[in-house]
Amino acid sequence: MTADLRELGQSDWDRWYATLERAFGGVAEQPEEHELWNSLTEYERAFGFWDGDTCVSTAGAFSFRMSVPGGAVVDAAGVTMVSVAATHRRRGLLTAMMRHQLDDVRARGEALAVLTASEPVIYGRFGYGVGSHQLRLEIDKSRVGLAVPAAADEVRLRYATPAESGADREAVYAQRVAGRPGMLARRPGWEKLPTLDPPGDRNGMSPQQCVLAELDGEVVGYALFAVKPEWDAQGPKGTVRVQDVEALDPASYAALWRFLFGIDLTSTVLALSRPVDDPLTQLVSDIRRCDLRIRDSLHVRLVDVGAALEARTYQAPVDLVLDVEDAFCPWNQGRWRLMGDAKGASCKRVDDDSPADLALSVRELGSAYLGGVPLTQLAGAGRVRELRQGAVAEASLAFGSTVAPWLPHGF
Numbered sequence: 001m002t003a004d005l006r007e008l009g010q011s012d013w014d015r016w017y018a019t020l021e022r023a024f025g026g027v028a029e030q031p032e033e034h035e036l037w038n039s040l041t042e043y044e045r046a047f048g049f050w051d052g053d054t055c056v057s058t059a060g061a062f063s064f065r066m067s068v069p070g071g072a073v074v075d076a077a078g079v080t081m082v083s084v085a086a087t088h089r090r091r092g093l094l095t096a097m098m099r100h101q102l103d104d105v106r107a108r109g110e111a112l113a114v115l116t117a118s119e120p121v122i123y124g125r126f127g128y129g130v131g132s133h134q135l136r137l138e139i140d141k142s143r144v145g146l147a148v149p150a151a152a153d154e155v156r157l158r159y160a161t162p163a164e165s166g167a168d169r170e171a172v173y174a175q176r177v178a179g180r181p182g183m184l185a186r187r188p189g190w191e192k193l194p195t196l197d198p199p200g201d202r203n204g205m206s207p208q209q210c211v212l213a214e215l216d217g218e219v220v221g222y223a224l225f226a227v228k229p230e231w232d233a234q235g236p237k238g239t240v241r242v243q244d245v246e247a248l249d250p251a252s253y254a255a256l257w258r259f260l261f262g263i264d265l266t267s268t269v270l271a272l273s274r275p276v277d278d279p280l281t282q283l284v285s286d287i288r289r290c291d292l293r294i295r296d297s298l299h300v301r302l303v304d305v306g307a308a309l310e311a312r313t314y315q316a317p318v319d320l321v322l323d324v325e326d327a328f329c330p331w332n333q334g335r336w337r338l339m340g341d342a343k344g345a346s347c348k349r350v351d352d353d354s355p356a357d358l359a360l361s362v363r364e365l366g367s368a369y370l371g372g373v374p375l376t377q378l379a380g381a382g383r384v385r386e387l388r389q390g391a392v393a394e395a396s397l398a399f400g401s402t403v404a405p406w407l408p409h410g411f
């Protein structure tokens, strides 16, 4: 087999994207999805292997800005649309694409690459670690109450169409980004993603609905959701599927959830992706009846260890030498001295013979980077080696985040 890696040309998008769709089972997306992903494709960052005239693999990246612990919003390559045709699988095409892409990310000066994986086993070999998780909640409303603060009564709720509420929702979202690591600042065009709602994908759900929360005439929160009406011999048993809830204050947040729980003729509230520290889990009266499930969300790769570790801040003062193993991006391999605190950090190569305090691979650094996976946990699994007593605890405290990282939507 000879296949050439080519940058994506404008006229090749349909064939290129069809290769991706086929690798995901061959069910064509709805026209609205095609149009959106076509408009968001960054052609100069999209490529694939071609076997003659046939596209046999795809990959791309988005030029994201992502929040990191401390509140900075930094460049990150959002790896996306990765596929290899089943006719060409397990011959190294993915590996070749990852090589090409990580070299390109480095050349662009982006210190981080991030992705959501179709299967979590794929990307560890390329230095990605699971850096954030998401909660799924399926709540039996008949058994679960909400302890809503009295101030929620001051919040006014009103329906708005998803389209007409776009500017208000984006303004709220934008204010939330810096406060939670792993959130993406949405560039123009991306505001369409949360309200992408092709009729062919609804499976009995209503079109997407939106409710805005207002305090003193200002929009301070929103909920995007859909309702699936269902009935059986005992009466109504519909489902409220929550796509997103964001609010700028606790009262508005609780008021929005109270609204979602109160929708008539429904018995279940289903939230597919919430942060693992979602205050909702403290509002509910019976956590067991929320059927919590946790799964991996954002996979994080430090492409430039020094620049990435300098881009975030640290919860507690830290001064450590890290011995980093990175076979796929050998420019990161070796010892780095990290000094930092809540104000800033420096991370430089160690040229002298200073001994390392911790030994870990770049994959573990990716897991710990956003503050969602404690280094103590990774050490407990034998994935971080403590070379100086106490170093794991010091590093774990410093790398932590007061707010759990979370990615609100896929890409």
Ligand SMILES: CC(=O)SCCNC(=O)CCNC(=O)[C@H](O)C(C)(C)COP(=O)(O)OP(=O)(O)OC[C@H]1O[C@@H](n2cnc3c(N)ncnc32)[C@H](O)[C@@H]1OP(=O)(O)O
Binding pocket: 023, 024, 079, 080, 081, 082, 083, 084, 085, 088, 089, 090, 091, 092, 093, 094, 095, 096, 115, 116, 117, 118, 119, 121, 122, 125
């Ligand atoms: C960010 C995103 O877009 S995620 C979406 C990823 N895409 C998909 O899941 C679509 C369906 N799957 C595919 O298209 C392909 O199977 C891919 C892209 C996952 C893998 O492509 P391939 O070209 O077969 O991978 P490649 O041959 O480079 O494999 C490299 C190594 O990873 C392993 N590997 C690749 N895919 C998988 C997998 N799904 N599960 C376990 N191991 C895998 C291979 O066995 C190989 O291991 P080895 O080096 O020990 O031999």
